[in-house]
Amino acid sequence: MSQRTAANHVRLGLFVLAGLACLVVTLFLLGRQQNLFSRSMTVQADFRNVSGLLTGNNVRLGGIPVGTVRRIQLVNDSTVRVTMNLNRDVQPFVRRNTVATIGTDGLVGNTIINLAAQPGAAPPVQPGDRLPGSNPVGIDEMLSTLNVSNRNLIGITQDLRQITRKLNGSDALWQLLGDQGLAADARRSLRSMATATARLDAAARDVQQLTGGVRRGRGVAGYLLTDTAFAGQLGHATRQLAGTSDTLAATLAGLKRQVQTKQGPLNTLLADTAFSRQLRQSMQHVEQGTAGFSRSMEALQHNVLVRGYLKRQQKKQARAALSARPGAQP
Amino acid sequence: MPNYPILAEAGGMAHFAGRFFRDGFRPRYEVSEWLYQCYVIGYQSLPLVGVTGFIMGIVLTLQSRPTMAQFGAESWIPAMVGLTIIREMGPIITALIFAGKIGSSIGAELGSMRVTEQIDAMEVSGTNPFKYLVVTRVLATTLMLPVLTLLADAIALYASYIGLNMRGVTTLALFVNNVLSRLAFGDVLPAFIKTFFFGFAVGLIGCYKGFYADKGTEGVGQAANSAVVVSSLVIFILDLVAVQLTGLLGLN
Amino acid sequence: MQPDPSLAPTPAAPPARLPVAPAEPVLMVEHVDKSFGDNHVLRDFSLALHRGENVVVLGKSGSGKSVLIKCIIGLLLPDAGRITVLGQDVTGLGHQQMDELRARVGFLFQSNALYDSMTVRENLLFPLRRHWLRHRRAEEDALVREVLDDVGLAHTATLMPAELSGGMRKRIALARTLILRPDIILYDEPTTGLDPVTSREISHLIRAVQQKYNASALIISHDMSCVRLTADRVALLLDGRCYADGRYEELAASADPRIHEFFA
Known part of the structure; x- marks a missing residue:
């Protein structure tokens, strides 16, 4: 009994106290985590399906644990009432229209209740209130959707299989694919196509140059085209021409009627030989007039302004024709 | 009647336990001897249990890291190691180490006292040796093993924290939060309560084997040996029972 | 019942032993x-x-x-x-x-049955632990000293049994039975x-x-x-x-x- 000194008792006491302190601290931290020691209030929410929610699971608001599930009870065959303990500190942030949903903590984690704030004002929740509950897309439903997708996929792959089988069985296709000459033809066609496109390209470049020149007002045509007033006058003239032709058509119809009925002035005119002679004279005058116009146009061609442009065009066309000839390829 | 040594042994132990409950709570109490046994059994086992716990924590952490890293779940190591230690490894490893150290020493001590007639001498000098030797020791093991387990858990968790920091940086606060986030009363309390039964089993079996040791020094060795073997086995059986019970109570 | 002096076991045969026969059993x-x-x-x-x-x-x-x-x-x-x-x-x-x-009734075991984990003093005091035999420390010291003197081993109070020879252990065991008179x-x-x-x-x-x-x-x-x-x-x-x-x-x-x- 010489070893049974007071020092040993002190050591034993320290040892036991240290062990109990570990236990008490752990239990206290766990209790605080589960809101055993903070003031709490209970609220309820109804769900159709709680997906394995257990008493003691967390309740989160904005991802932060604010309470725990206290009781889960069946109210009827399609309603499960969950009673939650919420920390009183969050009471101002949980409004009456907050929606409670069942969720999981991570992919394989615990089932939890998420409180989601909704837009719109509502008074803060009071103890005993019932929050609207909503069931999110559960994994079961996701799986059933996936099932439908799967079935569709099966149909698609079956069709695909039929198509490939047909393709495999088709001699024509395989001949086509195996034909060497066809490939040569195709290559030649492609080359022709290349030259054609090259020509087209050149032409397009010409047009571009032309339009570029026109846009910058080069040449008379450019002047004509860029002059908006002229365009307006042209429009006006066309409209007048259209009106004139309408009038002409009406006149002609009237004349035709007069000729058929042998009445009115036209008939007298047709019957009048003097009038027909005058008409012939008039036609001669018109002929002379158009000849004059033709001459004038020729003079225009030799005009300094336009001549250079037309020459360049001719040269280009000649060069393009040269390069497009198959043997001339480098 | 056929002779079943195992049944006889079990019956003897049950009777011994009954005697413990009959005699143990009747005055007079051997308080000073009990405190001394608590000191020897509890305090003096702490270094061994502490080292075991430390190594257990660090090894669990380092071993689980590669697998958890494969799943990209390294942040789950504290929670996983914490649960493993608190629920199972802490209690069972501590109890086994305890059985090895204390069960054998009680078996050998009481066995040699029996063999050298010291137990008879106590009886003759008017001291109830059952109370003086058995009740004090069984009570001490029953109460000290939970304390040892708690300390071993704490040391193992700290070692796990060190193990995590060997390959990365984790703050103590984050570690504690990670561990606590996955922990519930249902994890801590059953694990804590079952250690009382482990301690009781170690003490009772050690005392039984020693108290009824056969004559001779060989009997002492046998008592020490079978005390360790039987109490280790009983610890595992009790653990199984504890798991089933906590499952039935819905605490799992 | 008169013992023969020549057969007396010790030179100082005690007079107390002399016949008061038949004494009470x-x-x-x-x-x-x-x-x-x-x-x-x-x-x-x-x-x-x-x-x-x-x-x-x-x-x-x-x-x-x-x-x-x-x-x-x-x-x-x-x-x-x-x-x-x-x-x-x-x-x-x-x-x-x-x-x-x-x-x-004192009992001296063949194997002495000294408590190995206790000193000689603690061994001697162990029978006194019973609650109707509580003593103050001074009384305990006096009792221990007396019985150790009786067996001629006054200096051994603080030793452990393992440190004693066979004869000394026997004496200590005897002292332990004597302490209760x-x-x-x-x-x-x-x-x-x-x-x-x-x-x-x-x-x-x-x-x-x-x-x-x-x-x-x-x-x-x-x-x-x-x-x-x-x-x-x-x-x-x-x-x-x-x-x-x-x-x-x-x-x-x-x-x-x-x-x-x-x-x-």
């Missing part, structure tokens, strides 16, 4: 049977021990001497018969009364395993204790020198019975070959 063993399975150790054994008397029970090894002494102290229960110690039947005593009775001391083979010199010292010590405390003693032995030195009366245990009963010299002179072989 302090220990009565009547028709005791005890068997372990088929082994009948004691059969109809009877013996009486009177106040101030040293009785040696002589027998071969394994003849049931230790069983007898354990029945007397209540460690074993006899199958039949009656054992009366200090007027109380030990077979019918409750735990509490048994403890109180045992406080008045018993009326009866039961010696279980007190000289077994000791060298002849130490053996003789222990025998003398048994005598001295008897003189000092006027205690009765029942001594189990097969060591004839011890028997000769300590016995007032010798009971011969043969085949589980008390085969012969008488003074040492009477038995030594017996012509019965079964008695004679012990004294040869």
